[in-house]
Amino acid sequence: MQLNCELPYSWHTSEWGELEYCIPYDIDNNGNFCCGGYIAVSRRCLVVFESQQKFSWFSLDEWDQVSCEGLVGVGILTYSKKGTSFVLCRFSAKHLPRFSYVAKGINRFMTGDFRKVISHERETVCKKCGRTMHDTQVCPHCEGKRESWKRLFKICRPFVFRFAVIWALMLAAAGISLYMQEWQQQFIDNHLLPAKGTTAHIFLFIGVMTGFTLLAVGINLVKRYLGVSLGSKMSASLRKSLFHKIQSLSLAYHDSRKPGDLMNRVVGDTNQIRVFMENVFTNMFTYVITFLGALVIMLCMSWQLTLISLVFVPSVWILFRVFRKRMRRLYVLSRRRDDKLNSNLQDVLQGIKVVKTFGKEGYEADRFSQSAEGLAQVQEKAELFWAMFNPVIWYLLNLGSTLVLLAGGYKVLQGTDFTVGEMAQFIGYTNMLFGPLGWFTNLPRMILNLRVSLSRIDDVMAQDEELTKADEPCWATVVGEVTFDNVHFGYRAYESVLERVNFTVKPGEAIGLVGRSGSGKSTMINLIMRLYDVSEGHVLVDGVDLRDWDQETYHSQIGVVLQESYLFSGTILDNIRFSKPSASVTDVIAAAKMAGAHDFICKFPDGYNTLVGEKGQRLSGGERQRVAIARAVLTDPKILILDEATSSLDTQSEFMIQKAMERLKKGRTSFAIAHRLSTLKDCDRIFVIDDHTIAEIGSHEELMQRENGIYKGLVEAQLEMHAVRSTDRCEKPTT
């Protein structure tokens, strides 16, 4: 993202210092849209330009802080001076990220830190044409065209042979339908008209025509089959590579996308390609060749008649063009209403419990019938439109044939060299000419659809995997030493979550992470798991930078349990084995025992084969967590990570899991985050995270001895709460 735009006004470098940041704002003091407003910053000062003449100059020395506040549909840049805030400028939401970065940069300048803030976020608007690149890397219009054809070519390459066969079949189909007319003409002129033909001739004619028709049907069948199978094969291979790619993309990428969007790309967009191959590609050349062939032959036969027959082509073409918008509108409208109806339905069915408990069936029924009616209205309109449009078109087309009949008949009667057979042939070609017309008007839209899908697929495929792979990855066995060396990290470059984090954890040490919610505990763990890469500094495991570890090797040696554990649909056995499919049943049982899960699993009628997930047994929160723990320890991980693994559980289950955990932590490096601080008491060391960094380190006893320590404060607050609750509970019966 550009933070140093070109300033259209003069800047006095000698007086104000080198220009460091320059960005536009678009809302003026009265709250109206404006253009030409710029904020320009040097190391010493900030200038708000309204225009060349009108600008305000500020010295950074006098300020305490600059901040960028995001409001509703608008943001403001403010500075504070002696505790009072002042507005510098206002801007619409699209400039918000830019201003956040610059505010961070200005604050750095004010503390004497002259490093420039660099934004790695990409621009979301195409510089050339202004179209959005919200979910694509390159502009779908300017760059995408070439790229998407290249991509299509690449996808097609493995199927070249099939393509060739389909091409040949298309040629054959076109040739046959063109030739059939020729043959018919010969029959009429040579056998029927002179009345010299015999019954044998008629049978021969019928036979040959039937033969041709059958051949054409056969060819079309094979062509269609090949097209369908080609489409499915292509979309399947695309789907596979997309899925592979999506899985290998970093979490940062997934954070920035809605899962539904990715799902649409894997399912919807690849399907679009299949549809194109099946319906469009296989017909395209047949139609083109038939159209051109018919036209050429007609011209050769009689250019005057050709012109007459074409009189209505422009009007049909124009009709299609004119009504295309309307057709499309109705089509889109009915599709959107249909979507809406579906999502309404889904909403109600998912919340059926709530609807029923509040007795709102009637209300929902009304709402549903409203949207159903909306859909019905649009569909009715669309059908009515087609019902009127189609006959008109057919009438026009037939009018063309009628004209040919008229002029041709006249010509035949005149007895010049135009025979009856030729006229029949000619009319046949006229019909061939009109057939594909309607289809051709749709072609641009179908190609556009294909290109949109291609560019959306291409976009995912072109993504860099943000986590780079090492050249010579480390495949070693993890021992368990974890070091943070001056780590800085933020999910977005302008918002740092962790700063200057330094520590070393010895193999086998048990660490507790403590801090307010939102302080960055989970973030630290995400870094240890290498779901994200650090912005600055290093995370080292056994002295090797995480970026130099082979990902799979490393991940297979750490075990993770999160607050909400996800179990895939399948059996409990499958779920535990997920981390190590090769594990023997005895290992699975041992892991389940360690996690305290064996007992309750055995009590299920289906034991380890109990199905979980949508269709299966509902596990309680505690049971679910214990299965997740078993899954985590099955691999005998050297580093164990527990992020609020027991926080959502009742005290009983937590106690059980806690017991299990104590056993598990032996001989492993462990990082645990817990709500209830008492559960971290036995950790070897506790890290307290505050204000983006580690504020306190020490064992429970050491930290409790610090006067005004953060940890001490937190523990006391929890004890108080606990005390209050228990006194409450004790007092109630007596009062």
Add this chain to the structure above:
Amino acid sequence: MTDQNIVKKEEQLVGDLLETRFLTPRGAIFSQTEGGFLSLAVDGTDYGRVKVIRAFPFTDPARYLSVRQADNEEREIGMIEDLDVFDPDTIGWITRQLEMRYFVPKILKVREIKEEYGYSYWWVETDKGTCRFTCDQNGVTKLSDTRLLISDIDGNRFELADTGGLSAKELRMVDLYM
């Protein structure tokens, strides 16, 4: 701290959370800061700069305003049930804050809506000036049968107060997204 005290403290905390305190001209004294923001003192407690937030920005924009501290926690100080009971100065200051916070231009005229590559490109006249913006599939929310809220992909918002006031041509363009 004795148990009694702790109980009291917790009860007060919970009480603060549950109780709605309404600010009236009698207890609450608003003033404008030097920088054009709003500050508030209630019954002698000075809160410094405060934020004003609409509880019902669409259905009741002038009533039920939540006044909150300007720090990160944004704790509620109280609610204004009806702005009209305050003196004109205060009304002016608070309105200014609201106008600063809520930037939702009203669409007066739809010049063009173009759909390309899955996004719709809007070109509209608003009460704040001409504007072009881009929406994705779910940009338009129906606030009522005739009132639309349009959110673009950057997080800007626009209001179309009454679709009945549009020309037939404009309505046809907008209708696709309703």
